[in-house]
Amino acid sequence: xxxxxxLHSIGEAFGLAxxxxxxxxxxxxxxxxxxLRVSLTATVVACLIGLxxxxxxxxxxxxxxxxxxxxxxxxxxxxxxxxxxxxYLHLSRSGPLGFLGLLYTPTAMIxxxxxxxxxIVAALSRQVIEDLHAEYAxxxxxxxxxxxxxxxxxxxxARYSLLTVGLAGFGRAVAEVGAVIIVGxxxxxxxxxxxxxxxxxxxxxxxxxxxxxxxxxxVIALGVNAAVQSVxxxxxxxxxx
Amino acid sequence: MLARKLTATAVALVIGSALWAQDQSIIVQSxxxxxxxxxxxxxxxxxxxxxxxxxxxxxxxxxxxxxxxxNCDGDVLLVHAKPSEEKFVAAxxxxxxxxxxxxxxxxxxxxxxxxxxxxxxxxxxxxxKIAGEGALFASRGDDSGTHKKEMALWADSGVDxxxxxxxxYRETGSGMGATLNAxxxxxxxxxxxxxxxxxxxxxxxxxxxxxGDEDMFNQYGVIPVNPARCPSVNVDAAQTFxxxxxxxxxxxxxxxxKVADQQLFFPNAPDx
Numbered sequence: 001x002x003x004x005x006x007l008h009s010i011g012e013a014f015g016l017a018x019x020x021x022x023x024x025x026x027x028x029x030x031x032x033x034x035x036l037r038v039s040l041t042a043t044v045v046a047c048l049i050g051l052x053x054x055x056x057x058x059x060x061x062x063x064x065x066x067x068x069x070x071x072x073x074x075x076x077x078x079x080x081x082x083x084x085x086x087x088y089l090h091l092s093r094s095g096p097l098g099f100l101g102l103l104y105t106p107t108a109m110i111x112x113x114x115x116x117x118x119x120i121v122a123a124l125s126r127q128v129i130e131d132l133h134a135e136y137a138x139x140x141x142x143x144x145x146x147x148x149x150x151x152x153x154x155x156x157x158a159r160y161s162l163l164t165v166g167l168a169g170f171g172r173a174v175a176e177v178g179a180v181i182i183v184g185x186x187x188x189x190x191x192x193x194x195x196x197x198x199x200x201x202x203x204x205x206x207x208x209x210x211x212x213x214x215x216x217x218x219v220i221a222l223g224v225n226a227a228v229q230s231v232x233x234x235x236x237x238x239x240x241x
Numbered sequence: 242m243l244a245r246k247l248t249a250t251a252v253a254l255v256i257g258s259a260l261w262a263q264d265q266s267i268i269v270q271s272x273x274x275x276x277x278x279x280x281x282x283x284x285x286x287x288x289x290x291x292x293x294x295x296x297x298x299x300x301x302x303x304x305x306x307x308x309x310x311x312n313c314d315g316d317v318l319l320v321h322a323k324p325s326e327e328k329f330v331a332a333x334x335x336x337x338x339x340x341x342x343x344x345x346x347x348x349x350x351x352x353x354x355x356x357x358x359x360x361x362x363x364x365x366x367x368x369x370k371i372a373g374e375g376a377l378f379a380s381r382g383d384d385s386g387t388h389k390k391e392m393a394l395w396a397d398s399g400v401d402x403x404x405x406x407x408x409x410y411r412e413t414g415s416g417m418g419a420t421l422n423a424x425x426x427x428x429x430x431x432x433x434x435x436x437x438x439x440x441x442x443x444x445x446x447x448x449x450x451x452x453g454d455e456d457m458f459n460q461y462g463v464i465p466v467n468p469a470r471c472p473s474v475n476v477d478a479a480q481t482f483x484x485x486x487x488x489x490x491x492x493x494x495x496x497x498x499k500v501a502d503q504q505l506f507f508p509n510a511p512d513x
Binding site: 092093094095098101103104185186187188190200202203204205206207 | 268273277282297298299300309311312313314416417418419421422440441442443444471473
């Protein structure tokens with residue numbers, strides 16, 4: 001009986017998801033666009049921070065490097081709610097950066113997600129670049145490349161693998177709810193994104209709609225990944241012409 | 242080159258986000274019941290149409306709403322825990338507290354009614370019976386207004402449920418909706434405000450078991466945050482909003498809001 005009802009809500013959720021998308025519901029579009037804007041911006045900023053750090057640690061040999069590696073890898077497991085709290089305490093009006101007035105804005109959400117995924121980008125790109133560097137190390141030495149040139153060459157050569165690293169970061173950002181609900185506040189028409197909307201509908205007991213939104217989120221993630229994949233394939237094809 | 246372009250895009254997006262906030266807007270730190278029941282979706286367009294002020298609602302438990310307001314992260318506080326609200330004003334965080342509206346708490350339970358409390362209107366008697374039977378009871382356990390009220394009722398009943406925490410007494414540490422979902426999932430009794438219950442979508446076979454005791458009265462209050470304590474407050478807009486809520490027009494709008502033909506909140510602001 002119970003199981004039958006639950007299965008019924010899953011079926012209903014697919015119907016609702018389809019209806020929402022087909023109707024082009026204005027609220028839904030707004031929420032989807034904000035989700036994309038926040039998480040894509042966070043991904044870009046996290047890559048700008050994480051890729052150089054990952055590359056530097058990959059090719060660098062310095063005391064305490066192992067400790068840095070362990071810390072970087074551990075930070076991939078940062079709990080979103082802890083990041084949210086830390087950012088809240090800084091951006092709160094009574095916090096050190098309160099004068100900026102950024103709490104409960106999309107910017108605060110971008111900051112939180114950037115902190116959350118920059119370590120993922122750094123740690124994964126470090127591994128990718130280190131493996132590649134091991135292959136090319138002799139060649140680089142014979143060419144007498146500077147460290148900057150080496151990093152540039154490695155980043156460029158690993159660009160397709162690094163795209164996947166970026167996607168891993170984006171996936172984490174667009175799927176998390178703990179950080180954005182604290183620093184964004186889930187304000188309707190201002191800071192409500194897909195995950196916080198799903199949390200809200202769940203708390204209202206509207207499980208079918210919550211799941212429907214979840215399906216839409218999954219489809220968006222699929223779309224972003226497909227877009228990146230097609231860019232990658234087009235570029236690869238051109239490279240061999 | 243690509244990196245520079247990306248940086249420029251990122252900077253533009255961040256600056257764009259910062260400009261996103263509208264100038265005539267306020268943040269209301271609110272309890273969840275008023276938001277989850279859809280009251281704001283009904284009231285705010287009326288208020289904004291009249292004044293042009295954009296009201297942004299952050300819906301969290303009363304405990305967290307008060308804490309956020311004390312951190313100056315809101316312009317108006319709208320919650321339901323009178324003693325805590327009066328403390329908030331006494332400590333200088335709010336200018337003044339006004340009674341706004343009320344509804345009542347109810348205890349909902351499964352149709353099977355394992356503790357045999359269905360139909361009771363003596364809440365203390367019902368709670369002692371639930372404890373005596375060791376029937377499952379799911380509590381917010383999150384220092385919210387509802388949780389504070391529940392603890393006061395347990396104290397009146399002469400029961401210390403926390404001694405049985407994890408046994409028949411289950412503290413979810415979550416919001417009202419999450420606690421209802423969890424309680425219904427495990428077949429536990431749950432105390433909730435009537436507005437949340439009426440508009441709640443996942444009732445399954447649950448019904449109101451205990452209601453009608455005057456001790457289950459649930460008073461909401463509104464408090465503008467004190468600009469002397471929090472200079473960032475949008476004083477005029479906050480006062481305009483608080484004044485409108487307690488005005489004849491605002492009170493009329495609160496009374497007019499219905500879900501499934503039932504009035505959810507009963508305005509009771511004092512005549513000014």
